[in-house]
Amino acid sequence: MSEEKIERDLLSNINWSNKFKIWFGFLTALLVVCLWFYVLQLRKGLGVTGMNDIVSWGIYISNFVFFIAAALIGMLISSVLGMIGYTWIKPISRIAEIIAVAFAMVAGIVIITDMGRPDRLHHVLLYGRIQSPIIWDISVVMTYLMLSLLLLYIPLIPDISLCKEKLTGLPKFQKKLYKVLSLGWAGNEAQYKTIKRYFKILLILIIPVALAIHTVTSWLFAMTLRTGWDSPIFGPYFVSGAFVAGCAAVLIAMYFIQKNYKLQAYITDMHFDRMAKLLVLVSLVYVYFNINEILVPAYKFKPSEVKHIGNLLYGHDSLLFWLVQGGGLIVPFMLLMIPKMRKPLPAMLISVVILVAAWFKRYVIVVPTQLEPYLPIQNVPESFHSYMPTLPEIAITVGTLVMVLMIISVLTKLFPVVPVWEMKEELLEEQHQ
Template structure:
């Protein structure tokens, strides 16, 4: 009995070390990041003109990417809070992965916004001169809060693990020291456990409205304007349901890689993939429902502006992207995941990668095409102002944000066990007790 209990800790702490392949991977990411930061230095020097955004399409790739990042970060709330609070036991090994993804995307989302500023040094003006009536101020507030809560939600259940890890790990030295400090003298007393449980419950309840707010307010950045394609009363739930689809895709990709590279097959089983697939179908169906509402209702009435916008994305020059997003982001996964064979790890990895891309493109479709049809007639501007084309510099800066997310996930998943150790130990204990009786 003692043996398997310790074995759990040994298994889960095995990947926590610095090895060469890991350092090479981080090195590659760092070099790529610096190349992309060079692109940003050009933008900083020359101004936003080096990006494809112009007078008419002023929200381009950066803002689409921001929406995608906020969306992906919502998964932390769904996995840890919603499923955790309703007592889904199978989800426990996935909670930390979801939290790491949530924290990484939410933290970088703020930077993505700054990349869309021509004069980033004026960021403090947002707080000095911001209007409390502006959804942009609400968004900044709520994203910051979400990053804080996500960090705490990652940290709190980590405290007992840190105390366990301190005993198991003997190198590297700095890591042992880090564990010592971060474990805040965890001795596993009853009083300490009570604090952890109570604080976790508070945070898990708190994160639900905050996470809903973060993406609803992000949707209001669009929906509070009268622009065709944004002027929608269901934008909040439309964004939130879409966020869960994107977030689950992220978690599935991460699950696959951690399972494979960290040899966690015993802890992240095919059952987990199977359950995540069902969860994915559920949220995709909800998202599909909102999509039908979002497009069918204006499509039925075809008011002047809607007619132009819908024609553009249904059969116009944005149709390819739109149908790719809708088919690979929602419809095909729903159909394929009905089959048991598709709910196996590898097919799900492929589907998740497709959904991930499709979700990104969906955000682009939401943000960009409507701006190509301004309310005022276009006069005295070059024709290329009308159609948005992202530049290489813009793409590089956007890639930088993804590299940053990967770096954060890599570092966190190397410094700490990606599966909550004490929760797994608890599960094993219960299982063995069950076997004995």
């Protein structure tokens, strides 16, 4: 393999093919339909959703927690594994960072969908109280998004300059974009040292911020006295769950990027095998917290806790609970213990199941708990005794998922998804050995 072949292979995805235009057109049409439902919600209020006085947090907040969870994968792959010294993550680190940026960007939009008066969003910043965990959450989300953008952008600078020099027939906006973002890159040794130094600083900074973002999100629940949320383990519980969702998202992205852009020489079966093993590891940690979530309150046998746990284990929400725990966590990680299941296609399919279950797990955390208040639900309409998302609610939630796919799709068409200069560097190291 030569440097010319590396450049040719890894820059091949940067083109606006007809296949991509059809895909993006489909996403755009779907988003327009979803936005129509959001306009309907703006006009008529949150009454068009299934939320009510009892269940005031529905699938919007479940979606927010899920997006924040998936966004943590950039920190796990690039920062933690990178600083430990695992070189096998190099070809997939940018994929993880793109996923982190996409989910973190849309997480803020998800919060707006849950607001009855989004025109007053700025009041949160102007009149928010430092005692409120919501202010902490917003501050950490914004900080994490900025660090994630920098973590994606700084190692991209040499490749952006390469795109500017090597690629021809690009639209004018794309040429101008590369010129601005390359920052006059010349490719000398001093510039590479500068990039590596600042990149290491970011890798260190993003670890506490990433842990804080999901810990603070968990505090939105844990700092209440509500049964099912009043738990001191919610911080690490949410973080471990985030790693499961993030690893599954990366495995899915790896599969489609490898197939669509013909990158089998760079994203190999070895990468799928090791990512699947990582998914098994974080799943085991998450299983521990899931057991702890049920076992400890069940042992104490408080009446309110018993009622809530009974509802999850054998009551109204038991089917969803067991599908999420068994079908979406235990069975998949047991399958991934089998070497053949860690091949690209089976690993991707298992990851899809895990990611879908991860979303419904957030639903199980958010909704059933609200249906078990300390006082009996009375003197309210019968519909308040349960929660069922409406069509506008589902469409708006789908719209946020579509936005994530659009951001990922555009980023993978604008920039190399595998770091070109790092692959060249690795080639030179092999030649010198």
